[in-house]
Amino acid sequence: MRKDAQRNIERLREAAVSAFREHGLEVPLEQIAQRAGVSPGTVYNRFGGRDALIDAVMPELIEARIQEMMERALAVPDPWDGFAAYVTSLCEMQATDPALNDAVSRRFPDAARLTEICDAQMGRARGLIDRAQAAGSLRADFAVQDMAFLLWSTAAIVRATAGIAPLAWRRSLALALDGLRPGAAHPLPVAAMTDEQVKLAMIGLGPRRAR
Template sequence: MNQPRGLRRDAQANVEKLHSAALTVFSKTGLSAPLEDIAREAGVSIGTLYNRVGSREGLIDAVVPAVMGEKLKALTERTLAEQTPRAKLERFISEMIDLQLSDPAMNDAMLRRFPDATALINACDRSTALGHELVENAHDAGVLSHDFTGEDLMAVLWMVGTASRDRTAPAGWRRVVDRSIAAAWTESSQPAL
């Protein structure tokens, strides 16, 4: 994490504490966590938080893209290591869903809840582009229905992110998501029983 130049040692220490606290709190509760919780976790006042990081989006951009970037880079490497277009797309979908379910901050990022956090949005755009590319490659290989588009993939991931955070979501939401994905494969690509 880059530290602003010219800060006193105690001010730099506060920025470091805020960044560390933000990672902890965002990972537990998501990017919409109360900033007061982050200040409390860091052991500083809310005024210090605003003075040192400026805004929620500034704090998000200071800490989340690097962590998210590492997770998405690892996901991308595992995805591209798969041998077939279908296996690559299956890996991408599975791991994106796992990330959304296990990491509230990642889920908020993928849902683009904070569009003014530009560094975060740029990281999300790279994963979206990979998803679209994988869909096109699966189309070209004839294993994915042309009716299932890159936008459909993003809609499925959006449904996962939204339903997983909504306590009032119907219990069968995951079954619906899994069926949507299963129905997208062409008959020729279905594994033999």
């Protein structure tokens, strides 16, 4: 690859990271191209479109953050506190980084590598859930697929209240976590969604845009 082409790719990667983290993953590609000092067509020529650009810059950012959160949660001796700490850390990440909010709430399922990392995150979360349920501190009918509800609701609350009440998501999350404790909890009226249903719901939540 020519040196000028390689420089354009690096500029686009850097511009994409900064633009995504400021505005989320829906930021116009033209704005990213402008930041990089290249034409909009260069984005498509070098990456093929938004999903490929997301996959080029986001996976390594989110994978390291999630792994760090998981390790901290597993180090907490109390199973409930470890589970709650992990969920809270994910939601804090959603609240402070628009790009990671979009990524964790799975709004771009066509970004294959990013989706793969998020799927793996759900698999690792199952261990925290099992540990808390075995200790009797998390309601037994909570399923790993139910994690999606916590992340989707936080994503929506963060976007709706960012300029009004930026900590409102903490109240919502606290109410949700209280509802996950056993004891006085009522039986759930329907079964947990399947993995396929979660995937289809994620696609429905994603932005309506031309490919």
